[in-house]
Amino acid sequence: MFTIDDLADRLGGYLPQDEIQQVKRAFYYAEQAHDGQRRRSGEPYVTHPLAVANILANMHMDHQSLMAAMLHDVIEDTGVSKEALAEQFGKPVAELVDGVSKLTQIAFEDKAVAQAENFQKMVLAMSRDIRVIIVKLADRLHNMRTLGALRPEKKRRIARETLEIYARVAGRLGINTIRVELEDLSFQAIHPMRSERIKRAVSSARGHRRSAIREVQSTLQKSLDDEGLNGTVIGRQKHLLSIYKKMRDQRKPFAEIMDVFGFRIITEDVASCYRILGIVHNLYKPVPGRFKDYIAIPKANGYQSLHTTLFGSRGMPIEVQIRTREMEAMANNGIAAHWLYKAGQTTHPIAEGSHARARAWVKGLLEMQRHAGDSLEFIENVKSDLFPDDIYVFTPKGDIMELPQGATVIDFAYTVHTDIGNNCIACRIDRQLAPLSTRLESGQTLEIITAPGARPNLAWLNFVATAKARSAIRHALKHQQQAEAVQLGRRLLNKALAEFSTSLEELNDSVLESVLAELEQSQETLLESIGLGTRLAHVVARRLVDMDDDDKAERQGDEAPERQRPVMITGSEGMVTKFARCCHPLPGDPVVGHLSVGKGIVVHRAECRNLAEHRNDPDKLFALEWSEDIQEDxxxxxxxxxxxxxxxxxxxxxxxxxxxxxxxxxxxxxxxxxxxxxxxxxxxxxxxxxxxxxxxxxxxxxxxxxxxxxx
Missing domain, CATH: 3.30.70.260 (ACT domain)
Structure with missing residues (x-):
């Protein structure tokens, strides 16, 4: 059984003794706090935080992260408070523990809402300290390794959550060792029989092809040695979920998937990577269109490598990845490499760049969170943002922008800046005008054309691919609808007040303030609710008139009463005025307005049969009149x-x-x-x-x- 002393021995390889002692103190504190608690498997509960800390030690994480790993369930599962942890171990450790802890004090309607709220809380903690997510990934990894004691349906639920969120987050942060294991463990929990069959088939295929693999490996290694290049050739294994996805998506049998040999060549520096690329291309013929240079243009998670596919001597495809030792560490540990280099009191541009990109990604998550209507919408946006396939396009100044596969011009505009996306009206791709819905390809140069008064279009949501664009468009449309609802609400309230020969502008300010205080709303929210049909204009008008000190309800002026004056429409009111599809009203048709809750006015032809049930309801149905100045179709x-x-x-x-x-x-x-x-x-x-x-x-x-x- 793995003990705290075993962990301390491992930590001695990269941490000073005083920091190791702090980690041990956190372990003993957790052991006491969890005293008497056991896991489903029957083991003492403290074995879980110890195992999480061991996973982090593999990545050479700092002592505060290891202490947080030891204590990460203390707030959630024992009576210890965040303040008590801060007093014992310092504020940074307490903040890390609180960020990893779930929201245990709130009863949620269902598991999906709980999952979304917990992830939302974690994102806020990540924005303060990115180590929160690394501790959480290690925690999730050990939980996935020990799923065996749970009920089958709970296993599948946890595995799906892991696959949809945590494995993708690990990939987004470049921590591929954790990502691959999370994916395979999730696959085993969701499809145990398929997983087992593929595992047996892989083992069998590897045995049959051992001689061919050894032949290619020795040929590559000999070519490097002959040229005097320092490089190590290693075989690259496909993981189970990757094989399953290729079989399912490409509709290929297992034999065709396993016919591709994968190798990785690790060398000393970038110059050697390109020299080795030349050697392998001389040795085997490259497959056209299958070369990717992730050294010149790294992936969003900081991953760098040269990828090429070759025709082998037996006609078998050979996939080769060429990278430096630093790139290898980065590919395996991702953002965690930042602390790996920090532990050695050195910095490295690859690790520093990855850390900066991760912080930029978290900043983007926070922006999405502000725009999202609720936690479920936010987590759906995050899921769609975590797909790994990327394309690279250029701004007119030559800056590289990274976007997901399938991204459009609108996605690019919002990636540059939210205001540019909101005001976008046209685009040039490689100096040629192109539709805003055009799907982008790597290498294109884009120029966005904006106009100050332009606004997002609801149709954009049908083709955008990035979560940032989708949430920003929804946010802008929501504010647009709000402004239009306020304007419509003002017109409807003035129409209702006209029956009492007054208007909103003529009312005494104190009367308006009294009614707003009574309704506990601001003037803007009151008008918005009238415009959206959630509050009736005549009811508000009656209350305003009743409170008017001048008793305008009884006033009879010399001019004709305005109660019969219809509301004027132009056809360009925006999102709070809609035209019924059942009768297709046209300018010139006699029309009436139906106040639909949450939508505003729906315009119908006066003879429309769908209005029969509302004919006697003057609150829901009122006269409309077409403006003479209509430009719309x-x-x-x-x-x-x-x-x-x-x-x-x-x-x-x-x-x-x-x-x-x-x-x-x-x-x-x-x-x-x-x-x-x-x-x-x-x-x-x-x-x-x-x-x-x-x-x-x-x-x-x-x-x-x-x-x-x-x-």
Whole structure:
């Protein structure tokens, strides 16, 4: 059994004695705090924090991280407070422990909310000290190693959470030794039979191909020695989940996946990496398009290496990775390499760069957290941000920007800056104008064109790939909707007040303040709630009038009462005014507004059958009037019957275009051998424009009945 003395001996290799003593003191404190507690396996509970500290010792983490590992369950599972830990071991250790601890004092509705809230708490702690996540990953790794004592359904739940979040976080921070083990352990817990079969197949395949692997390895090593280059060639094993994903996604049998030989060449410096690349390309023919230079352009987690794929002597593909010893340490330990070098009282640019990138990533998480509506939305954004495949594009000044696979122009704009994303109107890719939805490819140069009054479009959410862009767009749209709801609420309240021959501007300030205090809302939130339909304008108006000292409710002026004046609409009110799809209202149609809770006004044609249940509810239904100055196009649906003949649909499309209208959707239905029906959705400026268009369609030969569709 592994003991604290065994750990102390290991720590002696890189920590001074006084720091080792502090780690031992933290262990004895945890042992006393957890006295009497046991794990599901029956072992004393303190074996878990000791094992977590041992994992961190493998990464040469500092003594405070090791102390936090010893104490990480003390706040959560015993009566010890954060303040008591700070008094005993110092504030940094107490903050680390608190960051790793779960939210135990709150009862959540379900496991998903609890998971999201706990991760959100951890992100806040990470922003203060990045070591929090490293301790948490080590804690999760040991929990995954000891899942055996849990119920099957709980195993699967923990494994899915590990796969979706913690393994991805480990990959994002470059800690690949932990990432690979977390992925394989999760795979074993979720699919135990598949995992076992692949494990046996890998063992068998490795035995059959041992001679071929040894032959390639010795050939590579001999070539390096002949050229006088100091490099070590080692075989690279695929892990279980990687093999399973390739079999599933690429629909390949196991034999084809295992036919690829993987090797890693470790050398002394960057210059040697490129010289070795030349040697292996002379030795075996490279596969076109399969070379990647992650030394010149490192991955977001700091990973650096040269990757190439070659045709081997037996026709088998050979994958080769070439890197320095520092890059190897970075690839295995990621951000933890920062403390590995710190322990030796030295710094290294690779480790320092990785640390800076990790802090920038956490800063991005905090920005997402501020924009997210709730913890569940935040954690979904984080999950989508943790996919590892990246592309690299350039700004006009030549700066490299890293984006996930499938990213679009909008993602790039928000990566540069949130304001640039919000004000983006167009883009040039390699000096050519391109749509904002264009998916980017590595090596492209992008220039974003902005305009001061531009705003994000709801449709952008259909194609953006980054969590930052998605959360920023939602945040901007929410504020846009809020501003439009306030404006609409003001108009609706003034309309209601007009029935009492007054307006919001004419009311006494003290009256307004009294009602706002009574409702416990600010003027802006009150108007927003009226605009969104969650509070009725006439109820608020009545309360305002009743409190008015001048008793304006009884005032009868000389001018005509304004209660019949309809609300004016222009078609460009934004997100709080929507046009009903059931009846497609057009400028010129008699229209009414239906106040829909949480959405604002929905505009219907006055004769729309869907309004039958609201006809007698003046609070929900009110008169609207079209503005004379309308520039927008509006959709309208037509049903056209015609005798089938060749070329009629093409003629119809040409006629619509000539009439300065747009076809949004077209469908053809055959009623019988002679008669067909065209279902056409057009964008027109109004009722007069539509009438002119219908008149022109009637002049086409073989056209019969034309009907405007609206329930």
């Amino acid at each position: 509006f959709p309208v649906a037509l049903r056209i019957e015609f005798e089938s003949r060749r070329g009629l649909v093409a003629e119809l499309a040409g006629l619509v275009t000539d009439a300065d209208a747009n076809i949004e959707r077209i469908g053809i239905e055959e009623r019988d051998a002679r008669l067909s029906i065209v279902h056409l959705t057009l964008a027109v400026r109004g009722r007069i424009h539509l009438a002119r268009l219908i008149k022109r369609i009637r002049n086409l030969p073989n056209v019969g009945k034309i009907t405007r569709v609206g329930n």
